[in-house]
Amino acid sequence: MKASAAISPERSATPAQHLRRALTHVVLLAGAVVFVFPLLWMVSTSLKQGAEIFSTPPTLIPSVFEWNNYSAAFDIVPFGRHYLNSVVIVSVCVFGNVLTAAMCAYGFARLRAPGRNWIFGVFLATMMLPPQVMMIPLFIGFQKIGWIDTWKPLIVPAFLSGGAFNVFLLRQFFMTIPRDLEEAGLIDGCSRIAIFARIILPLSRPALVTIAIFSFMYHWNDFLTPLIYLHDQDKYTLALSLNLFKGMYITKTPWGPLMAASVMMVAPVVALFFALQRHFVEGIALTGLKG
């Protein structure tokens, strides 16, 4: 073994490293194009006129920008209505998830009670349950109380913490908050609710944002739950709307307007991603680290 190699492997391998770096760029670039191209194609199709959509060879940049596809989307199905429905449902669900998950996480992290850890253990175990096992009894239960074809089966369960995963993540975060702050509050005579609302929640903003993102993504994308519970088309969510679109024409799918509708469904997610990139990526990596 050469002494120089042992001392400074970086310097001795410069030409090889240059080559490797260039190679990495080429592979990354090729991969990135393959993965992003379908999305560019979605946008491109949404802006093309009928004839150009089917032209060979295909063009990426439309020769004429056809914005009418976007307005057509609202005529083919009640897309505006569905969009609004989704916005309302998802906002309420995110609020419910974040509020109740934080409450539970605070209780599990900080307040002592007989059986608390046991309850937490069983609660965590529910993460392993496939939702399909619960789906049928839940449907029958909601039917018995007359909730079918209403938004209640979508919204009300969101106020039951949204599941163990959210609570687990927030509990981990709350346990890192120093207890001194709470004890000072207790001595000053604050109630537990005041401590939770005025000390814990404001200190946990990054973790709450992460939970809110997860919750938003889940409810915005959810297809099976609204599919089961909603029958009246006026009550449909965006996910059902896109599917409805596809079925409107048996032989000729209106690809331009359908891609326009897809762009409108994807846009808020992508916008949220660019606005809160750090929370997205760190939150998701966290799930692997602590899981």
Next chain:
Amino acid sequence: MNGVFRTGSARRREALACYGFILPAILFLLLMAIGPIVASFVISFTYWDVMTPPQWIGLENYREMFLEDDLFRRSLWNTLYFTAFVVPLGTVVPFLVAMLLNSKIRGMHIYRTCFYLPSIVPVVAGSVLWLWLLNPDLGLVNAALGAVGIEGPLWMYSPRWSKMSIILVTIWGMAGGPNMLIYLAGLQGVPRSLYEAAEIDGARWFTRVWNITIPMVSPYILFTLVMGFIQAFQVFTQAYVMTPRGDGGPVDSTLFYVLYLYHKAFRQFEMGYASAMAWVLFVIILTITAIQFKLLGKRIHYG
């Protein structure tokens, strides 16, 4: 110790406050998990169309499922086929992407964003998009294949290629998603000194990856394998959206387990049969998870 006041009544008050705060979790546990799971077990021994009272039929649903129902077997086969592709590809492809994205080169965050974006696209939107891309006559994929002289298949219109189409959509959404980020976090936790030591010893790139990288990130790989299996077995939305009326065609080639369960429960209203299917799914998932932990658990390096 967090007790400022540790008298009996203060302790009682704290316990009451605790139960109050965790009430949503307790209700979730009872109403959304334990209650329904017990109920679905009981329902699985009945014939129940929801309109008329349930009839107790013992193990009949299970007997029919395993011995008579060809569609059940078909759906199980379709799901195993899907899983056999999606679990390995959903591990290897994100791992390779993470390895590439772990190098320190210029413009990395742009690459990361490109790989990550497909994973945040709603599955419904991704599915209609790929339905368009994979359109046999007008789609971009067959146009590209045609340009290099390959005649593209019929994709969703062919029973031979329909499952592959759905695998393609799924992997597109997975490659840069949560698994990749988990591996990336794992890779960044591997101490540099290990690689430097190996490099000094003259270890080649492949040897370093095989003997350092993979063992060091093995806990993450096990985690994603288990989760990947559970998720693959529940595939539903892609198949529903990419087939007309969600029928799982052509000729039942994309009738996956949960899609068939959905048909049974919400189209034919055979709640007993669907519940029995749900329980079998539950047992399959538990078994495979336990096997994975047993097989791989010994070889995992917890750093």
